[in-house]
Amino acid sequence: MPVPPSALAPHYKTPSARRADVVVHAAGLFLAIVGGAWMIWRAHANGTMVLATCVYALGLLVMFACSAAYNFAPPQRQPMLRKFDHAGIFVMIAGSYTPFFLLALDGSWRWAMILSVWGVASFGVFAKLFLPGIAKGFWVAIYLLLGWAGIVVIKQIVAGLDSTVLWLIAAGGAFYTVGVGFYVRKSMVYNRAIWHAHVLGGALSHWCAIWLCLRPMGEV
Numbered sequence: 001m002p003v004p005p006s007a008l009a010p011h012y013k014t015p016s017a018r019r020a021d022v023v024v025h026a027a028g029l030f031l032a033i034v035g036g037a038w039m040i041w042r043a044h045a046n047g048t049m050v051l052a053t054c055v056y057a058l059g060l061l062v063m064f065a066c067s068a069a070y071n072f073a074p075p076q077r078q079p080m081l082r083k084f085d086h087a088g089i090f091v092m093i094a095g096s097y098t099p100f101f102l103l104a105l106d107g108s109w110r111w112a113m114i115l116s117v118w119g120v121a122s123f124g125v126f127a128k129l130f131l132p133g134i135a136k137g138f139w140v141a142i143y144l145l146l147g148w149a150g151i152v153v154i155k156q157i158v159a160g161l162d163s164t165v166l167w168l169i170a171a172g173g174a175f176y177t178v179g180v181g182f183y184v185r186k187s188m189v190y191n192r193a194i195w196h197a198h199v200l201g202g203a204l205s206h207w208c209a210i211w212l213c214l215r216p217m218g219e220v
Contacts, residue, residue, distance in 0.1 A: 020193035028064035028200050042214045052099040059095020063088040087128040094121035099210050104160030120146050165209045172205035
């Protein structure tokens, strides 16, 4: 059924721009549900990695579900749903780090980093939902802090992971970073769909990286 212009969210300039973003979100949810279940099944022989892949898949699902709820909701419902959309990003970042920290780090560093990223993410979720009025610059700083947390243990990560996995992790970061350039270009008709396609590309790159880490646990 065609979407009347009055029902379009302000960030969609045309119905076709909205439809394109629907397709991207559908692909993201497919990756979260089907790809996540496949990944969890692949990790079944290792309890720690089952937990890690569950966390990643849940983060992916939360992010795309919250994004879809916000972007495709009627305009009058968007202010509240926007908070959940932004909160979902925190869950996804922490969920993305968890498998790699579990695989690449040992001892106190492993749990210190996992607890740190989830501590910051939990604060971000709480503040987004219950502490209105915080300056936008603060959120930019928090997202950057969380997104670059891995730099603290970069030597251990490089030493602990396969080179192909490292390149996929880097590719994921590049997708997210380049995508921001489209997100801020509000004048582009398809900027939302292109931005979310880059998010999907980043998530898929990290999914592939985790999948490669799981290869020794099962048959190819």
